[in-house]
Amino acid sequence: MTTTGANALSSGTESVGFVLSTGGLRPHLHVPRTGSAVHRLRGHGLDQDTPASAAAVASRGLSRRQALQTLLAAPLWTLLSRVHPPIVRAAAAAPASTQYQLPLPPLPYPYNALEPVIDAKTMHLHHDKHLAGYVTKLNAALDEQRLRNFPAILGQLSNIGDAKLRSTVRNQGGGVVNHVQFFESLRSPAAGSGADNRPSGALAQAIEQRFGSWPAFQEQFGSAAKSLFGSGWVWLYETRRGGLQSQLEVGAFPNQDSPLMNGDRPILGLDVWEHAYYLKYGPNRGEYVDAWWRVINWPAVQRVYESRK
Structure with missing residues (x-):
């Protein structure tokens, strides 16, 4: 059609x-x-x-x-x-x-x-x-x-x-x-802790291959989100540079910048502007980041990743 x-x-x-x-x-x-x-x-x-x-x-x-x-x-x-x-x-x-x-x-x-x-x-x-x-x-x-x-x-x-x-x-x-x-990447909280809510299939394999393990990926992503100075976003994105095979990366982006602006493909993003969490968490951004893992809609994120081909 x-x-x-x-x-x-x-x-x-x-x-x-x-x-x-x-x-x-x-x-x-x-x-x-x-x-x-x-x-x-x-x-x-x-x-x-x-x-x-x-x-x-x-x-x-x-x-x-x-x-x-x-x-x-x-x-x-x-x-x-x-x-x-x-x-x-x-x-x-x-x-x-x-x-x-x-x-x-x-x-x-x-x-x-x-x-x-x-x-x-x-x-x-x-x-x-x-x-x-x-x-x-x-x-x-x-x-x-x-x-x-x-x-x-x-x-x-x-x-x-x-x-x-x-x-x-x-x-x-x-x-x-x-x-x-x-x-689009969020849904009602999953049961258990954020560590229990994780992807499967090709995305899970790609994360483990690139970052070594699921806990290692969570640590790198969470650390980037908690340490970003000022307002911005942290993204899991797919990049291809210099003719190399595409691979996953984690990166912090200031203000409203996006991996799209560098020609890369955003897979999963976390908003760390204060308007995203301040009413509930106040200045405790770390608590917001840790809790966010429970509401990731991994099936939706996986569809984004798998649609790249």
């Missing part, structure tokens, strides 16, 4: 958009039919399997900057269609009147679902105020610039010439994708 999403870069009578299919989001060029107001969808060298030059795209009426953003963004769109399905589903279903607006994905469970680890008031504020705020500010910038493919340009920040827009996409856009994945 293939449906046309509302994400595109427009220029004159043509616009580069993205088609949501079973294989992910693919870029296509929307071209008006001669003598008719009806638009039809055609791929003009912009499919993921067919490379195209920036000059070729620019010849169709797009600026060089738009062409570069479109061409470089395609793989990241496919990645985000798997990592952030709520964003993709909402964007694909958005009416034409909101074509430049990214909808606020709903919280996938009741506010009190994570108690006693994370209280209902924190979840209400976290989703309805903090995430909603990131979405609102990002949408304002995207609407002003008439950009619809925000997740794509998130991974290509250096291509954004406007410093103000680049900062907005980094901070507000990072806040959107980080929080959506964070909320």
Whole structure:
């Protein structure tokens, strides 16, 4: 099944958009039919399997900057269609009147679902105020610039010439994708301790192979979360550098930065901004980190990891 999403870069009578299919989001060029107001969808060298030059795209009426953003963004769109399905589903279903607006994905469970680890008031504020705020500010910038493919340009920040827009996409856009994945990775507390709630299958094997053991991974991740200075995130992510085989890493990221900004694939993230835990734990971030292991939705995290292929 293939449906046309509302994400595109427009220029004159043509616009580069993205088609949501079973294989992910693919870029296509929307071209008006001669003598008719009806638009039809055609791929003009912009499919993921067919490379195209920036000059070729620019010849169709797009600026060089738009062409570069479109061409470089395609793989990241496919990645985000798997990592952030709520964003993709909402964007694909958005009416034409909101074509430049990214909808606020709903919280996938009741506010009190994570108690006693994370209280209902924190979840209400976290989703309805903090995430909603990131979405609102990002949408304002995207609407002003008439950009619809925000997740794509998130991974290509250096291509954004406007410093103000680049900062907005980094901070507000990072806040959107980080929080959506964070909320999707949580569920009601598992029985027993955090050490008992662990993944299985390919992800469990990859963690043990990379970090030596499950306790060693927990120690490294927990230590990074507890020692991060100021606000930010800690991520388990998959990286591939220099043609090497991909491997898992644990890293701390300041503010709303994401592994996506380095071309890496986020697998599991922990929000260590004070708004994520202060109402319940006060300044005791370590208690929050230790308790968080009980509410990880490992089946959901495993689906993210296994969808990488």
